[in-house]
Amino acid sequence: MSDLTRLSAAQLAEKLTSREISAVETVQAHLDRIGEVDPAINAFLHVNTDEALRVASEVDKERSLGDAMHPLAGVPIAVKDLIVTKGQPTTAGSKILEGWHSPYDATVVRRLRDAKMPILGKTNLDEFAMGSSTEHSAYGPTRNPWDLERIPGGSGGGSAAAVAAFEAPLALGTDTGGSIRQPGAVTGTVGVKPTYGGVSRYGAIAMASSLDQIGPVTRTVLDSAMLHEVIGGHDPHDSTSLTDPVGALVEAARNADVKGMRIGVIKELQGEGYQEGVQARFNEALDLLRQAGADVVEVSCPNFKYALGAYYLIMPSEASSNLAKYDGVRFGLRVVPDGAPTIERVMGATRAAGFGDEVKRRIILGTYALSAGYYDAYYGSAQKVRTLIQRDFDAAFTQADVLISPTAPTTAFKLGEKLDDPLAMYLNDVATIPANMAGVPGISVPGGLSDGLPVGIQFLAPARQDARLYRAGAALETLLENTWGGPLLAQAPEIAGVK
Amino acid sequence: MTAETAEILSFEEAMEKFDPVLGFEVHVELNTRTKMFSSAPNAFGDTPNTNVTPVDLGLPGVLPVINRVAVESSIKIGLALNCKIAERCHFARKNYFYPDTPKNFQTSQYDEPIAYDGSIDIELADGTVFTIEIERAHMEEDAGKLTHMGGSTGRIQGAEFSLVDYNRAGVPLVEIVTKPIVGAGERAPELAKAYVAAIREIVKNLGVSDARMERGNVRCDANVSLKPKGQEKFGTRTETKNVNSLRAVEHAVRYEIQRHAAVLDAGGTITQETRHWHEDTRSTTAGRPKSDADDYRYFPEPDLVPVVTDDAWIEKLRSELPEPPAARRKRLQADWGYSDAEFRDVVNAGVMDSIEETVAAGVKPATARKWWMGEISRRAKVADLEPAELGVTPALIVELQGLIDSGKINDKLSREVLDGVLAGEGTPTEVVAQRGLEVVSDDGALLEAIDGALAAQPDVADKIRGGKLQAVGAIVGGVMKATRGQADAGRVRQLILERLGVEG
Structure with a gap:
């Protein structure tokens, strides 16, 4: 394995800027690593070899001319295949978009290109980001680098696994109910869901518009902050995008100190339903934070217990409408049934063949929840719960600067274990969903191992206070790495089957 | 006439037995430079599928952005219809699958229109004024255009395939919805035409729409129901869709009244449904059944933030409104001293603006009317043009009338002078000299x-x-x-x- 793939984005940036290493060798090292391990991991749906190398060689040329460049210029990145990219396929993990090429770049992709960050390829996901294990991808599951028999989380399992397996130093994910943070937790990586509106959604294929948010997937908190600063900030193409400047996130990550910080432990997001090992790592993290001078208090968010139920009404409702456009008329798969088909039959056959079971399940749920006579009871009630969750957060943030909980109730489960039990699968997101419902930002940082599998610790902050996540997250990262004697991923086993 | 043609009662008999109740949904296409939610040009008649962006095609990942000018145009329409303007309103998604709708939902306002609770006075030809209550005016986007190929009728039935043009998809629309209009009686068809004409005039006067009905800039859905004389409860209504000329609005309302009357008179019931208007047979045929329970699964559009208005913005827009057409007519008639009949003729001849300009140039109102209603209108008719299109300028009339007043020419000669001027022979004075038309004053x-x-x-x-x-x-x-x-x-x-x- 090349040493370059073991470096963080911040370290690569430094060496690239000083021209100690070239962007081409950096990209090539990662492409080689992908070639080596991805047959076992299946993190990538598409590898963008030629373009990534071309961009890298441009970076090297411009640097050699002494041009001022973005610090991350030449640092490669993987992009979740829910985010559209010109010149590469975008599938959303679905057969219905197989072979489709977007004629436009997502705003975040445009910003990566502006920073001259070579895009290594597109990463695997649950179809249309619907799932917690990446098993619902139409292109086969991604495997957890810590144990190839286990899931890498979802929906962004591909991005998390790629970063955990050193195939990419950075990746982009999307988080609707935990799809960045939960994969981060179970792969021992860092994942951030920014404040709703903090990163443009333009070009992120919508699942649930009021919940979706693009964010960084990395191996260190500092790397997430650096990437967040690249992709964040107002975008006139997204009406829900905040006009605030993105903020000094890198500075916050470098100022890793929790002394005097009030950290609220969410009473409702621990205990019953949380694996023993997860709870143990969580409690140890709290001890470390206390020792470092944090003021750890308990807060109660009584309405969080309704979050999962409300989420499974709002998310499918919006998804049922967002996914209506996949009808075979303008793009993507078109299935023409025998006989003299009407447009209704073409649409029906296309959707029947193109969508997987989980997608169909959510479309049906959402269609039902929005239908006349049920709207008030389902969608309407769910929106009220959302307001209550918002109020719980408001109250909690009067007592604490940031909140803390385990990111996911369990470590990575085995492939196939929950595939036939959607409700058990949905429970994986119980701790991550409240942040999406209220639009507040969250980060998952590695919290240690339980039976050899990573555990994630989640911090949540008030809306627009993403900087607090980086400060608290980086502080905990430092405290824990001191106890481990290095990054958690250094303890990951070599990927089986790789010679 | 086809076999579909229904029995109808004579209009007079229908009126003896029933009172009509009307209601209109008029869609006005705004003439903004770009579309409602994208930067694609809002232009008519271009090569199909050229005025589109990824947003208009509903490609994966796209998001809408509200066109501020379209909102301002909608507020202006609301103000001109004496509506209240919402301080805060949002868009909703109206979900239904149809290939002319790229996202398979229409982004439209549902429970929170930008303008509501207005009214407009409609003056009929004899001066009778009806006040029509406006329930709401809301913003939405237009659909694309389907062309059905391979069949003989151009309709979807019998077509082999259909082509879709998304140039119109996303064009901003304002839908103006009336409250039920009761009490029009036998004037109902006339009122229907006058109402749509008034809406067209208002949006044209505001400059927010090209208001060309033949291009679909103003489209009318006419709701008609009948109730037996003396009954309070409304009958079942039908909605005749896309009646797209003023004359057709009048005819369609009249026809539906007669058709309903025949059904009800024979003891039948009216089916709540949409109807299609056929200009050739001047009749309607059944469309799709429509019930109040049509399930469009409306929910608030999560990709857009609410539209928030404030007093300063609204007052600025109000100050930009032109004088309402009806008020302007009233003022001009008083200023000019025309009788009601004279003024109505002027309006109907389409020369009111020309007379206003001519009077402003210094010609007496009676004289200006004589010119525009007389010689100029006559020549326009021969040339098959609108009077204003003949090229007669107020300055020309000032000069012609000056020659008459000074005795240089008489009325009869002035006609020849006008002919000469319109034939491009020069100014009136030059024509008089060249043609030797000066009166013998020796x-x-x-x-x-x-x-x-x-x-x-x-x-x-x-x-x-x-x-x-x-x-x-x-x-x-x-x-x-x-x-x-x-x-x-x-x-x-x-x-x-x-x-x-x-x-x-």
């Missing part, structure tokens, strides 16, 4: 002609001497003939009387 020459005429008709001369002054006309006629019309008839008459020693 009394010597006139007296010679008068003497000739008197000599030719000695019996008439005697009658005049005998006090029969009305006989003077015959001698004047003779003089005019001799001078080829180039004499001032008043002066001629005066000279004849002087010549014969008769007191005028």
Whole structure:
């Protein structure tokens, strides 16, 4: 394995800027690593070899001319295949978009290109980001680098696994109910869901518009902050995008100190339903934070217990409408049934063949929840719960600067274990969903191992206070790495089957 | 006529038995530079699928952004219809699958329209005024356009395939919805036409729409129901879709009243449904059944933030509103001193604006009317043009009338001068000189002609001497003939009387 793939984005940036290493060798090292391990991991749906190398060689040329460049210029990145990219396929993990090429770049992709960050390829996901294990991808599951028999989380399992397996130093994910943070937790990586509106959604294929948010997937908190600063900030193409400047996130990550910080432990997001090992790592993290001078208090968010139920009404409702456009008329798969088909039959056959079971399940749920006579009871009630969750957060943030909980109730489960039990699968997101419902930002940082599998610790902050996540997250990262004697991923086993 | 044609009752009989209740949904396409939610051009008649962005095609990942100008145009329409303007309103998604709708939902306002609770006074031809209550005016986006190929009718039935053009998809629309209109009675068809005409005039006057019905800029869905005389409860309504000319609105409402009346009179029931208007047969046929429970699964559009208005913005827009057409007409009629009949003729002839400009140029209102309703309208008719399209400018009329007032030409000659000007022979003065049209003002020459005429008709001369002054006309006629019309008839008459020693 090349040493370059073991470096963080911040370290690569430094060496690239000083021209100690070239962007081409950096990209090539990662492409080689992908070639080596991805047959076992299946993190990538598409590898963008030629373009990534071309961009890298441009970076090297411009640097050699002494041009001022973005610090991350030449640092490669993987992009979740829910985010559209010109010149590469975008599938959303679905057969219905197989072979489709977007004629436009997502705003975040445009910003990566502006920073001259070579895009290594597109990463695997649950179809249309619907799932917690990446098993619902139409292109086969991604495997957890810590144990190839286990899931890498979802929906962004591909991005998390790629970063955990050193195939990419950075990746982009999307988080609707935990799809960045939960994969981060179970792969021992860092994942951030920014404040709703903090990163443009333009070009992120919508699942649930009021919940979706693009964010960084990395191996260190500092790397997430650096990437967040690249992709964040107002975008006139997204009406829900905040006009605030993105903020000094890198500075916050470098100022890793929790002394005097009030950290609220969410009473409702621990205990019953949380694996023993997860709870143990969580409690140890709290001890470390206390020792470092944090003021750890308990807060109660009584309405969080309704979050999962409300989420499974709002998310499918919006998804049922967002996914209506996949009808075979303008793009993507078109299935023409025998006989003299009407447009209704073409649409029906296309959707029947193109969508997987989980997608169909959510479309049906959402269609039902929005239908006349049920709207008030389902969608309407769910929106009220959302307001209550918002109020719980408001109250909690009067007592604490940031909140803390385990990111996911369990470590990575085995492939196939929950595939036939959607409700058990949905429970994986119980701790991550409240942040999406209220639009507040969250980060998952590695919290240690339980039976050899990573555990994630989640911090949540008030809306627009993403900087607090980086400060608290980086502080905990430092405290824990001191106890481990290095990054958690250094303890990951070599990927089986790789010679 | 096809077999689909329904039985109808005569309009008179229908009116004896039933009271009609009307309701209108008028869609107005705004003439913004770009579309409602994208930067694609809002233009008519371009090559199909060229005025589109990824947003208009509903490609994966796209997001809408509200067009501020479209919101301002909608507020202006609301203000012109005396509506309240919402302080805060949002868009919703109306979900249904149809290939002309790229996202398979329409982004539209649902429970929170930008404008609501308005009213508009509609004046009928005889001056009767009906007040029509406006329930709401809301913003939405237009659909694309389907063209059905391979069939003989151009309709979807029998077509082999259909083509879709998304140039129109996303064009901003304002839908203006009335409250039920009761009490129009036999004036219902006339009121229907007048209402749509008024909406078209208002949006055109505001400058927010091209308002060309033949291009679909203004489209009317007409709801009709009947209730037996004396009954309070409304009957079942039908909605005749896309009635796209003023004349068709009148005919469609009349037809539906007659059709409903026949069904109800025979003891039948009206099916709540949409109807299609057929201009060729001047009748409607059944469309799809429509019930109040149509399930569009509306929910608030999560990709858009609410539209928030404030007083300063609304007042600024209000201050930009042009004078309402009805108020302007009232003011002009009073200023000009025209009778109701005269003014109505002016309006119907489409020369009100021209007269206003001509009066502003210094011509007396009565004179301006005489020109525009007379010679100019006549020439326009011959040329198959609108009077204003003939190229007659207020300055031209000022000059022509000046030549008449100074006695240089008379009315009859002025027509020839106008012809010369319109033929491009120059200004009125130049035409007079070139064609030699100036009146004979040399009394010597006139007296010679008068003497000739008197000599030719000695019996008439005697009658005049005998006090029969009305006989003077015959001698004047003779003089005019001799001078080829180039004499001032008043002066001629005066000279004849002087010549014969008769007191005028």
